[in-house]
Every structure is written in C-alpha cells, then in structure tokens.
Amino acid sequence: MEKKKELGLYIHIPFCERKCYYCDFLSAAADRGTKAAYVDALIKEINSYRYLKEDYRISTIFIGGGTPSTLMDGELVRIMEAVKDVFQIEDRFLSDEKTVNGLPKEDFIEATIEVNPGTVSREKLLRLKAAGLNRISMGLQSADNKDLKLLGRIHTYETFLDTYKAAREAGFQNINIDLMSALPWQSLQDWMEVLEKVISLRPEHISAYSLIIEEGTPFYEKYSEVSFDDELDRAMYWSTAERLKAAGYGHYEISNYAFENRECRHNIAYWIRKNYLGVGLGAASLIENKRFHKEEDLKKYLQQAGSTDSLSIDTELLDRKQQMEEFMFLGLRLMRGISTKEFQELFGSNIESVYRIPIEQSVREGLLSEENGQLFLTAKGIDLSNTVMARFLL
Structure with a gap:
C-alpha cells in the first residue's frame, strides 16, 4: 500500500x-x-x-x-x-x-x-x-x-x-x-x-x-x-x-x-515547501505546487463555505522557476539553510548552474556559507537577509 x-x-x-x-x-x-x-x-x-x-x-x-x-x-x-x-x-x-x-x-x-x-x-x-x-x-x-x-x-x-x-x-x-x-x-x-x-x-x-x-x-x-x-x-x-x-x-x-x-x-x-491546506477566511494553501487562498470577505465566505472551488481565489500553479525561488528564499530562513543535494533531486539541476552568481557574490561578501552540502546565512547574512534572499529571484 x-x-x-x-x-x-x-x-x-x-x-x-x-x-x-x-x-x-x-x-x-x-x-x-x-x-x-x-x-x-x-x-x-x-x-x-x-x-x-x-x-x-x-x-x-x-x-x-x-x-x-x-x-x-x-x-x-x-x-x-x-x-x-x-x-x-x-x-x-x-x-x-x-x-x-x-x-x-x-x-x-x-x-x-x-x-x-x-x-x-x-x-x-x-x-x-x-x-x-x-x-x-x-x-x-x-x-x-x-x-x-x-x-x-x-x-x-x-x-x-x-x-x-x-x-x-x-x-x-x-x-x-x-x-x-x-x-x-x-x-x-x-x-x-x-x-x-x-x-x-x-x-x-x-x-x-x-x-x-x-x-x-x-x-x-x-x-x-x-x-x-x-x-x-x-x-x-x-x-x-x-x-x-x-x-x-x-x-x-x-x-x-x-x-x-x-x-x-x-x-x-x-x-521547506511541504504540502499544507488552509481552511477558513483568507487561509493560504500549497498543494503540489498549486498556491491558492480562501475568500477574504466574511459575508461571501459564510455564503459559500460548502463549495471549495468558489472559496479558493488567486489560484496559481507555480512553474519550475518559481518553485526554485521559493526553495531558496524560504529555506534560507532556517539556520540549517538549504541542501544543495535536495535542490539537485527536486529540480534536476546543480544549484551552481542556476544560482552561481548570487551564491558566489554572497559568499564573497560574507553573507552565505556552505558546509557539508548545506548553504546557510552567516550572522552578517541574517542581518541583511532580505538583501540576500532577493538575489535568488530569477
């Protein structure tokens, strides 16, 4: 089974x-x-x-x-x-x-x-x-x-x-x-x-x-x-x-x-971009790379609650580029950072072939570090995390 x-x-x-x-x-x-x-x-x-x-x-x-x-x-x-x-x-x-x-x-x-x-x-x-x-x-x-x-x-x-x-x-x-x-x-x-x-x-x-x-x-x-x-x-x-x-x-x-x-x-x-379902007013979901969230108007929500399709708004099917971006800027919030091996397994590409320039720049500036296949923010990188994460938007 x-x-x-x-x-x-x-x-x-x-x-x-x-x-x-x-x-x-x-x-x-x-x-x-x-x-x-x-x-x-x-x-x-x-x-x-x-x-x-x-x-x-x-x-x-x-x-x-x-x-x-x-x-x-x-x-x-x-x-x-x-x-x-x-x-x-x-x-x-x-x-x-x-x-x-x-x-x-x-x-x-x-x-x-x-x-x-x-x-x-x-x-x-x-x-x-x-x-x-x-x-x-x-x-x-x-x-x-x-x-x-x-x-x-x-x-x-x-x-x-x-x-x-x-x-x-x-x-x-x-x-x-x-x-x-x-x-x-x-x-x-x-x-x-x-x-x-x-x-x-x-x-x-x-x-x-x-x-x-x-x-x-x-x-x-x-x-x-x-x-x-x-x-x-x-x-x-x-x-x-x-x-x-x-x-x-x-x-x-x-x-x-x-x-x-x-x-x-x-x-x-x-x-780490696992599947999650949000129920209730305005709740967000990610299921198999489909992002959507629920109706934000309370009156409409109360009227339509039994109909899943009518409640879901702003549905977006994420393409490969968007998935890679999210993998990077969400995963870098964790102190352990992201796994270069997992990137390869998920997207079929070496992380360096996709993000060589922002990785090299951020490592050179002391914002990122890499150890044992994990890429993570340094202390300086945490202070400038928004700047670092923006670099991984393709």
Missing part, C-alpha cells in the same frame, strides 16, 4: 476581542452570532475536503487567528471533531509524548492552538487537550504592563502568568510564547528584562520578532515617521540569540528558538 503524503492543516479563526494597534492580520472583533455562523461554515468547508484522505495524512494542525481562544470551548471541540472525522485522525496520534506504543515522535501529529492570555480557563484548556490539541502558542508580546497597554493588548503580565499556569495544570507540555522587540520606546535593557522573565518560565519554544510597523494600522499613523534605530534592533536580536542559547534553546529559524525536539513542525513545513 502506497504511503500517504503528509499534509499540514491550518485553520483560521478571524476573531479577536479587540484589534491590537500594530496588527494588520485578517481579524476583527465579532458578536456571538457571527462567531457561531463562522464555525458552522468552517465545518462545512472542512467537510468539503473529505476526498483528500485518499492521498494525504495530516501531519500537523495549527489553529491560528485572530484569537482562536475567543471561541467557546464547545465550538473548538466541534472543529477538532470535524477534522478527525474528515481526515480519519486516530486519537493515539494526537499526543505530545516522545513515544507511544513504541512509535517515534515524528509519527504523531503536532496540534497547536493560538491562545491570548485571559481568554481561556483551566477547564477550557482541559477540554481542548482532551479534543487532541497538544501545543499552545501564547501571544504575550511583552512582560511589561506599560508595553502591553501601548501595544493595545487586552491583558496584563499577571493575566498571562495565570493563563500559563492554567495551561501547565491542564497538561500542556509544549508551549510557545510570542514576544515582540524593537518597540519604539524600548531600550536594550527593557527588552532583556522581558526576555529574562520569559526564560524563567521555561517554555519549550520562544518566537521573538522585531516589530514591523504596517501601513493601515494605528501604529503606522503614530510611528511611521519616527526614525528606526537599526543598530539597536540588531543589538536586541543578537543579545536574544546569545541569551537563549545559554538558556538551552536551539536557534533553528531566524526568529524562532526551541528546546530539542520542540521546534514548530507546522511552521517548518512552510519553510
């Missing part, structure tokens, strides 16, 4: 209690009736993909947003039950133990849900755990209450601590904490104090991103003309990497750090 291909599943919940001042994601506050209607439509869409179980098996699940935890626990359980029904996921594969019945960890499904502090109780988390979710990604952003207020977050650091404790008590052994540095008013010392508080909690995974001020957000109106201190941003970045390394975290992607075997498998699939 032919082994089924792995498929990552992303489920988008576009609701939040209140839009944060820096956020440009596809999300907004909504009333209870809208949320209930969305869950019904989402389950209809999930059911429309029942045919995929013939060729694919789910390897990771990620419920993101917005703030998925603003849904009622019963709604989230319904979503997970629909996924398990449509894709025939056995409960024994939804485990965060390293082995179960002798099977290696990679055979188990990593099932993540994004949670904002203050939006879940211990009881709600217990129900989510029982439904098969085994990883929490918690949006803290800062451990300083002044920062949280200026960012427009709805929680305090104390609220976060209560939620983190509740997640541990509910049995979650794999928790990520999202942090945001390079805030307009933030010093290096301010940031390192935040980082130390989070390290002391020993989460399995930490995502540490520099703030990007996006057009159309309240932050853009307030800070777009403020001069950006690139040196301070880089000092924060490398101080973070050094401190987390000392604390036992592996630096596996430009902005992500994890204990051994706790890297986010779902996100790695994005960076």
